[in-house]
Amino acid sequence: MGETTYPDTEYGARYKNLPDVALRLNTFLGGGYNGQYSSFNLTSKLDLYRLDDKEHVRIELWSAPGLTKPIFAEASKQTYRPSAKGECFGPAWSNHWFRVTLDIPPGWRELERVQLDWDSSGEALVYSESGEAIQGLSGDSARFQRNEFVIPQRHRCSGSVTYLIEASCSGMVGETHNGRFSLRVADLVAPNMEAWRLKWDFETLKEIYEYCPDTVLGQRCLTIASRAMKAFKRGRPEQIAAARTAISDWIMQPGRHRSKSSEHSSTWALGHCHIDTANLWTYSVTQQKSARSWSSQLRLMEEFPAYNFTVTQAQQLKWVENLYPELFHRLKLQALRGRFQVIGATWVEMDTNIPSGESLCRQFLHGQRYFESRFGQRCTTFALPDSFGFSSQLPQIARLSGATNFYTQKMSWNLTNHFPHTSFNWIGLDGSQLLSHMSPTELYSSTCSIPEICMNITNHGNADVAADSIFLFGHGDGGGGPINWMLERLSRVQAVAEGCEAGGLLPTIKIDGSFDEFYETLREKTNNGMALPTWHGEMYLERHRACQTSQARIKRSNRKLEILIREVELLATLASIRDTDFHYPATALESIWERILLNQFHDVIAGTAFGRVYTEVEQMNEALFQELDQILQQACKAISAGQSVMVAFNSLPWLSRREVCSYDGHQTVFASTPESGHILARPIQWQDLVLPATVIHSGDEITISTSTIAIVLQGGRITSLVDIAQARELIPTGQSGGLSLYIDIPHDYDAWEVESYTLDDEEQLEFTDLEIVENSPLRTVITARAAVGEHSTATCRISIDNIAPSTRPDARHMIRFDAEVEWHDHHQLLCFTLPLNINSDYATYDSQFGFNKRPTHRNTSWDAAKFEVCAHTFADLSEYGYGVALLNDCKYGYTVRGNVMRLSLLRGPTEPDLECDMGHHQFSWAIYPHVGLYHQSDVADVAAAFNAPMRVVSAMSDGSSFAAPPFEMPIRLESSKSIAISAVKRGQDDHHTEAFTIIMRLYERFGGHAKAKLRISNLRVLKAELVNILEEKLAEVPLRQEGDGYHLDLLFGSFELVTVKLYLDL
Structure with missing residues (x-):
């Protein structure tokens, strides 16, 4: 054996790190109690110099009038007045422009970095004197702070430089400071970059230790951090350098001891700033947020050459294109280099529960066309990081729009059942599939904390097949995006992960990738997806169920606009065929569609934005109705030219339908069948088709009997509904249907949530003041009133047309409810409930381009969690031979529990909109019994006709001539x-x-x-x-x-x- 260097004796005494060493970590960064160690800690050494005197920082101010948001060209021409640190300004949502002139001391010009530290209590955007949008700033809270604006070297050389800073009185996530803002910081700073780098080193070690203190890696980080603190002493330059040296041999040499596991998979870290197109701020604020966020990312790309950033939502890009053309040009240049990456494929990150199937198609049509026309590429990844569940037809629609991949993280929000997959194949109703991925971090706006980074290992649901994952980092919701220290953190984590001590606890980080490359890698590792699990059908989010009901007026307008624009496109197309002088209004319709699609952004149409948004959206919708009505009238005029008879516009000529229409105080019946193809339907001779209804009113009971059904209203409730041909009672004995009220107090997220316990305590409401107001050969009408809650009232028009809504010989009559409600009750849920003598394990719910079948039982937690679900025009409960459908004209929240159908009508949350749904409402629903199971019936046709009634567009004074043929499809x-x-x-x-x-x-x-x-x-x-x-x-x-x-x-x-x-x- 060779000679040993191990000493023979030792008189010293040592032990491993005691707990006080770990406790010192925070003191070293923060200064201890009341800052008594400030002169000894790292934070005190982060600045070399800091100046705020008027000799070096001169500030002037111009405040834009009201809540206007002038662009740079206008603001730069205004007269500015002197200002200084400490000045207060407001109110919330106003905009103020500061002209800041900086005189840089000659001795600073060769320093590594010189910056302006700026905090105007909210969001801001720095412009050069020539109008270049350089970088966004945010000072509203420590969580989102981006206060440093690094002065470019070319500006430093001149000695004096002037910037314009647009300061907005808004925070990253809405209004802050009670509408009063102040200029808190405006300093010219020379930072000590070596101290900053030590801070980033040290914070990484500290967080790793705190994440895994009892591991080899954690203890190693603590030891290295302790050595650095000892070397730091009082923080003189040579001591800071020594502290960094204590760390650099280990943390700053990636690859020195690469572990084999790091070669197999990667965490693909991609910069992102999720910007809600509206939420706790309006669309116009989002336009500013987009410019601030994206200009900041261009600056980060200069500092970090490998860094890539990704965006979604064509609408936001179009806003920047129109309002900030110079910035948009620079974004396009980085897009060509593959660093500013556009994904998403849609116009906005829309809700996918409420919009119609056609609206979802147009999201992709307008989104993909925009991306391709501006960036020369089509998005292969369909991304919805934050939408509230995902429709079962999305895979087919996305595939037919050029997308093959899907990304989200929202399913991690389930409250009852954990969504089982991270990487999987999502298969839609028709069998189309998307290669899908959910970030294991369960975030789209990670701040690069060590626990978040490590979730890419610990929370990956399919790591046994392919452990690669997407890690989106950067401040989100209100925008902002990544900050330099996040990228500094990632580089250090990567260095540690590649060391032998990491032991697989940290993922390897890849920051120069893309979504496309990630999905291609995933395909390669999973045999083109064949090795991955599958998820069939809708991805129902077990949360945010009240989003089917909140902000009812917006949902109603959306439904009516979707139907109206379909009718307008149909009529305008036919008019352009029939009349060569009619010009199809393509440009106008494209603009209208873009605004409809914008208002289907998930936080808008779902009802979860604050009140200002809905004031703006209601004004937009009113303008859309007017524009569409104008086009409709022009198209109708072109089509109906030469008609000498009364005609009704039938926008569903491929369906079987009959309908009673009113004109000039008269009633008549129009009909259409697929064979006739009437777009302008004519009246029919209805007398031989109708048996007048009989009405019996006795005390508090009214019975209406038609040739197919009989309904009894007793004590203001529906106590009997009989199918006459089958002699079948549809209401169970002792039960009744009608309006019901529930106390609606969710445990959080007021506008978003309705809870299972809400539906356990039902207050049945009774109609009063029932009056028979019409009993004509074609129609029977009852009016009724109901007191709802403490402050609300409802009036309802209950009617039965004596002509069935379908031309099928076995069609039953439909019971229609047209309600007007004055709603002034908070935290109440108003529903229509209908118990039925029907036994079925599943109910059928209308959805985009098809239907969803969902359980009526509660056998499992997955079944029980679906206590409030989305449907479009109907829900149907059928057993062999018979069923009943509950139709609506603008509602979306349904459930069928056992034999009880329920339709949610109104609710009254107070957050984030204190006045959500308060005021006047109009809506309709109907009960439609039918023969056979759902797919054997005419429910889908009747529901479509219920939502798109015929409208009389031309009429003779007496309606007597039936000679002229109607215009046909x-x-x-x-x-x-x-x-x-x-x-x-x-x-x-x-x-x-x-x-x-x-x-x-x-x-x-x-x-x-x-x-x-x-x-x-x-x-x-x-x-x-x-x-x-x-x-x-x-x-x-x-x-x-x-x-x-x-x-x-x-x-x-x-x-x-x-x-x-x-x-x-x-």
Whole structure:
């Protein structure tokens, strides 16, 4: 054996680190109690020099009038007055411009860094004198602070430099400081960058130790930190350098002892600043937030050459393009370099529960076209980090829009059941799939804390297959994005992770990647996704269930606008065919769609923004109704020219429907069948179709009997509903249907939540003052009133038309409720409940391009958690041979528990909008009994007609002439009843080219294969194509000549969405 260097004797005494060493970590960074150690700690050494005197920092101020938000060109021309630190300004949401002139001492010009420290209590944006938006600032709270503006070297060299700073009286997450703001900091600073780097080193060691104190890695970090503190002493320059040296041999040499595990997977750290398009601030504030956030990221890219940043939402980019064109140009340059990465694929990060299927299609159409036209690329990743659950048709819609991947983190918010997957294949109703990923950190705005970073290892649900993960970091919700210290942290974590002591506790970090590269890597590691688990159907979020009900007026306007714009597109398309002088209003409709899509942002349409947002949105919606009505009237005029009879516009000519319409105090019946294809339907001779209803009013009981049903209202409740043909009572003995009220106090997130316990305590309300106001051959009407809560009242018009709403021979009559409510009760939930003599384990809920079946039982926690769910125009409870549907014209919150159907009507949260839903409301719902199971019935047709009633557009004074033929659809759908049409419109690019094309979007709605025929008459068709949602060719469809027209045969898979493009020669 060789000689040993181990000493023979030792008289010293040593022990491992005692607890006081760990306690010293905070003191070293913070100064101890009342700062008594401030001259000994690191924080005291972070500045070399700091000046705020008027010789070096001169400040002037101009306040924009009111709440206006002038752009730089206007603000820079104004007259400024002297100002200084400490000046107060406001109110909330106002904007103030500071002109700041800095005189940099000659001795500072060669220092490593010179910066302006600025804190105006809120958000701000620094401009150069020439108008370049350089960087955003935020000083409203320690959590979001970005106070340092590094003065570029080219500006330092001049000795004196002037900036304009737009200071907004808003915080990162809304109004702060009770509307009063002050200029708290305006200092010219030379930071001690070596001390800052030591601070970043030390904070990383400290957090790692605190995360895993009993591990080899944790103890190693504590030991190294202790050595650094000993070397620091009093923080003289050479001592700071010695402290850094104590750390650098270990932390600053990545790869020295690479562990094998680090080669297998990566945490893909991508910068991001989630900006809610509206939330606790309005759209105009978001425009400023976007510029502030993204300009800051361009500066970080200069400082960190490997850093990449990702954004979503075409709308926000368009705002920056229009309001900050110079900044937008710089963003595009970085996009070309692959560093400013656009993903998302949609116009905004929309809610996916409430918008119609066609609206979801248009989100992708407008979003992808914008991304491609401005950035030369189509998004392959569909990203919704923060939406409140995900519709079952999204995979198909996304795939038909060019996206193959999906990203979110929201399913981690489930309160009852843990969502089991991180990387998985999400399979939609039709079988389409998206390669999907949920961040293990369960955040889209990580601040790069060690626990958050380590969740990429500890919380990865599919690490056994592929442990790669996406880690989005940067301040979010109100924007801001990453700050330099976050990137400094990541580089140090990466260095530690590659050391042998890491032991797999820290993930390896990759900051120069992209979403596209991540998903490509995931495909490579999982056999193109085949090794990953699958999730079928909707991703129901077990939280935020009240988002189907809050802000009812906005939801009503959205439903009405979706229907109206579909009707306008249909009529305008037909008008452009019929009348060559009619110009299809493509530009106007594109603008209207963009605003509708904007208002479907998830925090707006869900009802979870603050009150100013809804004041603005209601004004927008009113303007949209007016614009659409104007186009509708012009199109109707072009179509109905030459009509000499009363006609009604039928926007659903492919459905079977009958409807009683009123005109000039008269009533008549219009009808349409798919075979007739009437777009302008004519009255029918209805007398032989109608048996007048009988009405018996005795005491507090009213009975209405038609030829198919009989309903009894007793004591203000529905106590009996009988199907006459089957002699079947539909209301269980001793139970009743009607309005119900619940105390609605969620445990948090007032506007977002309704709780399971809310629905356990029902107060049944009774209609009073029942009066028969009409009993004509065509219609029976009862009016009633109800006291609701302590301060609210409802009046209801209960009616039954004596003509069934469908042309099916077995169609039953429908009971309709038209309510007007004066709502002034907070924290109450108003519902309509209907118990039924029907036994079924599942109920059917209308959804985009299909339906969802959900359990009526509560066998498992997954079943029980679905106590409030989303549906569009109806929910249906059916057993073999019979069912009942509960229809609505603007509501979305449903549940069926056992045999009881419930429709949520109104609620009254107070946060974030104190006046949410207070005031006047109008809405309608209906009970529709039917023969057969849901898919055997005409419920879908009746619900569609209930939401899109015919409207009389032309009439003779006496309505007596029926001679002139009505205008018919030149394109008719002949099919099994499972095919429906979502949209008829002109091609998106027709107004840019000489082409004349028609787009028709159809879908299979019952979940089976089907064949449909499109019959075309009185048109010359050059060719027909199947296209995707972006209206790009997928395949050519054979055109078959048939007399003076053509027909197309179309095949559909289960729940398949098919878009046809017809090229016409006119």
